Amino acid sequence: MIQILIQGLLLSGLYALIAVGFTLIFSVGRVLNLAYASYLMVGGYIYFYVVQTQGMPKIVGMVVAVLMGCLMGMLMYRAMVKPLKGDHVAVEISTLILAVVIQAGIVLLFNDSAKILHPILPGVWHVGGATVTLNILTATVVSWLILGGLYWFVRKTHTGRAMQAVSMDAKGATVCGVDADRINLITWGISGGLGALAGVFFASYTQLSPNMWVTPLIIAVAVVIVGGIGSIVGTLIVAHIIGFMEIISTTLIAAELRGVFTMLLIIGVLIISPKGLFGREELG
Amino acid sequence: MAFLEIDQLSAFYGKARALSEINIDVEQGDIIAIIGANGAGKSTLLDSILNLTQTQGDIRLEEKSLTDLPRSKIVGCGVGYATERFNLFPYMSVQDNLLVGAFTARDTIEQNLSLVYKLFPRLQERKKQESGTLSGGERQMVSLGRALMTSPRLLLVDEPTIGLAPRVCVDIAAALRRLNEETGLTIVITEQNVNFATRIAKYLYVLETGKVQMSGTTDELTSNNELIEAYFGQ
Ligand SMILES: Nc1ncnc2c1ncn2[C@@H]1O[C@H](COP(=O)(O)OP(=O)(O)OP(=O)(O)O)[C@@H](O)[C@H]1O
Ligand SMILES: [Mg+2]
Numbered sequence: 001m002i003q004i005l006i007q008g009l010l011l012s013g014l015y016a017l018i019a020v021g022f023t024l025i026f027s028v029g030r031v032l033n034l035a036y037a038s039y040l041m042v043g044g045y046i047y048f049y050v051v052q053t054q055g056m057p058k059i060v061g062m063v064v065a066v067l068m069g070c071l072m073g074m075l076m077y078r079a080m081v082k083p084l085k086g087d088h089v090a091v092e093i094s095t096l097i098l099a100v101v102i103q104a105g106i107v108l109l110f111n112d113s114a115k116i117l118h119p120i121l122p123g124v125w126h127v128g129g130a131t132v133t134l135n136i137l138t139a140t141v142v143s144w145l146i147l148g149g150l151y152w153f154v155r156k157t158h159t160g161r162a163m164q165a166v167s168m169d170a171k172g173a174t175v176c177g178v179d180a181d182r183i184n185l186i187t188w189g190i191s192g193g194l195g196a197l198a199g200v201f202f203a204s205y206t207q208l209s210p211n212m213w214v215t216p217l218i219i220a221v222a223v224v225i226v227g228g229i230g231s232i233v234g235t236l237i238v239a240h241i242i243g244f245m246e247i248i249s250t251t252l253i254a255a256e257l258r259g260v261f262t263m264l265l266i267i268g269v270l271i272i273s274p275k276g277l278f279g280r281e282e283l284g
Numbered sequence: 285m286a287f288l289e290i291d292q293l294s295a296f297y298g299k300a301r302a303l304s305e306i307n308i309d310v311e312q313g314d315i316i317a318i319i320g321a322n323g324a325g326k327s328t329l330l331d332s333i334l335n336l337t338q339t340q341g342d343i344r345l346e347e348k349s350l351t352d353l354p355r356s357k358i359v360g361c362g363v364g365y366a367t368e369r370f371n372l373f374p375y376m377s378v379q380d381n382l383l384v385g386a387f388t389a390r391d392t393i394e395q396n397l398s399l400v401y402k403l404f405p406r407l408q409e410r411k412k413q414e415s416g417t418l419s420g421g422e423r424q425m426v427s428l429g430r431a432l433m434t435s436p437r438l439l440l441v442d443e444p445t446i447g448l449a450p451r452v453c454v455d456i457a458a459a460l461r462r463l464n465e466e467t468g469l470t471i472v473i474t475e476q477n478v479n480f481a482t483r484i485a486k487y488l489y490v491l492e493t494g495k496v497q498m499s500g501t502t503d504e505l506t507s508n509n510e511l512i513e514a515y516f517g518q
Contacts, residue, residue, distance in 0.1 A: 155380075158387055165373050165384045172371035175334060177359030177388035177434060284375050 003130040004247055010132065012243025013140030014201060015219050016147060016236050021194035022220035024150075027167045027230020027283040028187045031081060031088070035095040036195055036220060037213035038102040039069045043196025044203030044212065045106055048115055058120060065200055066193045073192020074185055081188075082181070099213055106210045114209040120201070139201035146194065151232045154283060163187055167230055167283040215259060222262050226269045227276050230283040238277075241265075285347055287312035287470055288333075288438055293341035295325070295332045295494075302328040303494045305341070310438075310487075315464050315471040317481035320491035326474035327368065329491070330440045334358055334365055345438060360388045364436025368443060369423040372430070374416030378407050381415050381426050385433030392435050400429035403459050421452035428459065439463070441473040445480045453477070457484050482506055 022036045043065040051061035080098070084090045119135035126132075154160035165173040166183045173180055202216055219242060227238040242262050249257045269276065286309035295303040303325045310316050320326050332339050335355050343350045350358050359365075364385075373381050382400060386393045401408040404425040410418065415426050424444055431439055441460070445453040461484055463469045475481040481488060481502075488505045490498040498505065 158383075158390065161376070161380055161384050162387055164376055164380075168373040168375060169371050171336070171367060172373055172430075173384065174336065174355050175359065175365040175367055175371070176384045176386075176430065177356040178384065179354070179356045280375070282375050 002128045004244075004251055006127065006130050006132055007251070008240075008244040008247040010136045010140045011247055012236075012240040013143040014136065014198075014205060015223070015243045016239035017139070017143035017194070017198045018202060018216045019220045019223035019239055020147060020150065020232065020235050021191035021198065023224055023227070023230050023232075023235050024163075024187055024194070024283070025191045026224050027281050028163050029077075029081070029184050030086070030167075030281070031091050031095075032221070032224070033076075033081075033095050033191070034092055034217065035076065035098040035102065036191070037217035038099045039072060039192050039195025040199030040202055040216050041106060041208075041210070041213045042072060042102065043069050043199030044117070044208050045110060046196070047200045047203070048110075048117060048208055052115075052118065062197065062200055065196045069192040069194070069196025069199075070189040071192070073188040073190075073195070076192075077185055077188035082184070099217075103210050103213065110208075110210070112210050114207045116207050117200075117204040120204050135204055139205060142197075142201065146197070147232060147236060150190075150194075154232065159183070159186060164283045167281075218259060218262055218266075222266050225266050225276060227278050230281055231278065232284075234278050286310055287314075287346060288472070289342075289344045289347075290329075290333075291342040291344065293329075293332060293339060293343060295328050295337045295339045297328075297337070301494060302337070303332065303339075306494075306496055308489055308496070308499075310470060310472060312470050313464070313468045314487065315460065315473070315485045316487040316489065317485035318472065318474045318489045318491050319476065319478055319481050320474070321476060323493075324491040325494040326491060327442055328494075330365060330442050330472070330474060333363060333440060356388060359434050362435065362437035364431035364434040364439045366427045366431040366439065366441045366444070368446075369420065369427050372415045372423060372426055375414055377412050378415055378418070378426055379411040382407075382429050382433050385430035387434075389433065389435040393433070396433045396435060400432050403432075403462065404429060421448050421455070424448065424452070424456060425459075428456075432463075437470065439469055439471045441471065443474055443476065445475065445477045453480055460484055 022033065025031055025033045046065040046068050047061040050056050050064050051058050080094055081091055121134040121138045123134040124131050125134055125137060154163060162173065162178040162183050165178055166180045170180055203212065222242055223235055223238045227234045245261045246258060249261045288310040290306055290308040293303060293306040294301060306329065318326055318329060328337055331337050333343055335353065335358055339351060345361060373384060382397060386396065406422060407425050407429055415423060444456050457480060460471060464471055485502055488499065488502055489496050
């Protein structure tokens with residue numbers, strides 16, 4: 001019981017970190033970036049290369065991964081999303097294709113065998129009869145810190161409020177002197193960086209492989225669809241619903257069910273409540 | 285040279301022409317009103333000043349052409365635009381709406397915030413409330429307040445009284461007049477409500493299907509039977 005509770009909490013924290021960059025883009029730009037999980041994969045592989053191939057310190061690996069994620073996000077916006085000017089289907093198709101292309105690139109550079117990342121923080125922790133790896137505990141704590149920081153940033157800084165403004169009313173934001181294009185670029189950069197960081201933790205929790213983008217993408221899509229929201233608190237709530245559902249189903253029913261309930265939940269919510277459980281897409 | 289010069293302005297939505305060769309001069313410190321029915325092109329005219337439409341012709345503020353400037357620069361030059369009320373940020377608090385208004389005028393936040401709250405004490409009472417849950421009149425105050433947060437030298441106001449009770453219109457008129465008198469702010473409003481427009485504006489421009497049909501001082505036009513027939517319906 002305690003085990004389920006703790007595992008659920010930790011996994012949910014990781015899921016929230018995975019999803020938040022995706023929901024950010026969705027609410028500010030109204031774009032479902034299906035290449036989002038490529039940031040996770042690229043982040044994971046860059047970390048692997050810097051830390052385990054080049055032997056540099058872990059923190060360097062993380063910083064490089066995050067910077068590359070930012071760059072990738074901004075490039076994607078400038079080169080692909082902006083020229084498509086809000087044509088949603090075109091954006092979704094081209095981001096999905098890009099994800100497959102990036103997968104091919106990863107296979108080319110690193111071959112297609114799975115790689116194991118060393119734990120970011122090795123060791124285990126025993127609490128009330130449950131065992132927790134310090135690795136996932138770190139991931140969760142970092143996730144909470146980042147979500148807290150992002151919440152503060154979005155609400156308390158000029159740029160953050162401008163991001164909310166663009167997500168709620170583009171004309172209103174423009175007449176306040178907010179350049180929506182620049183805000184979008186910044187948002188894509190933040191999203192890419194968050195994705196890459198989430199990728200490092202996700203890969204250290206599972207493993208690195210060229211198809212590792214599928215699971216996080218499903219998680220992120222599930223958070224947007226189930227929540228229907230760009231709210232950071234909402235992301236956290238839905239991440240917990242999904243995280244706990246997965247822990248409960250895999251420990252109590254069968255480990256093979258990992259991910260299945262998440263997908264069923266997506267379909268169920270689409271049928272019952274297409275606007276999501278919270279019915280709002282704007283950032284806040 | 286007038287403070288604001290709108291010179292042979294035409295505006296387009298794709299191929300459709302929404303404004304034809306508009307000429308309007310506004311002197312510093314004046315209040316002028318553009319009156320016209322639904323679809324006459326009032327919002328298009330104000331949008332054009334912010335470079336939100338495709339235009340031909342020229343718009344100059346103190347002899348500086350605005351037509352090729354990026355929008356954020358136009359706001360930075362001192363053009364504040366109180367848009368129609370549905371362009372607020374509905375899930376943000378009143379205060380946060382105002383703070384977004386200060387995006388290009390960060391050094392004057394404190395002054396402007398106290399000016400707005402002095403003008404509209406109701407907004408201070410409700411500063412934590414989400415703007416989407418406000419009444420129409422309160423939303424109008426937020427729209428005006430948000431534009432004032434940009435530290436404007438020229439304030440554009442799109443149909444401030446639409447859908448508001450007479451009582452609230454009086455308050456809005458008082459606020460605009462007070463701004464004009466106390467700070468010398470130049471104001472351009474659009475209206476369908478001719479009574480409201482004549483009450484505060486010194487000059488009137490009558491817009492019909494994208495053209496200025498008539499213009500003059502408020503006194504001249506209110507003694508003009510044609511106008512009275514067209515807009516007062518008598
Ligand atoms: N985004 C747009 N795309 C195409 N046509 C538009 C657009 N916005 C306005 N128009 C057209 O331009 C003309 C002028 O519209 P505008 O909104 O400026 O009128 P208005 O005087 O503000 O009307 P209202 O009192 O209803 O607000 C109308 O014929 C309208 O259909
Ligand atoms: Mg209008």
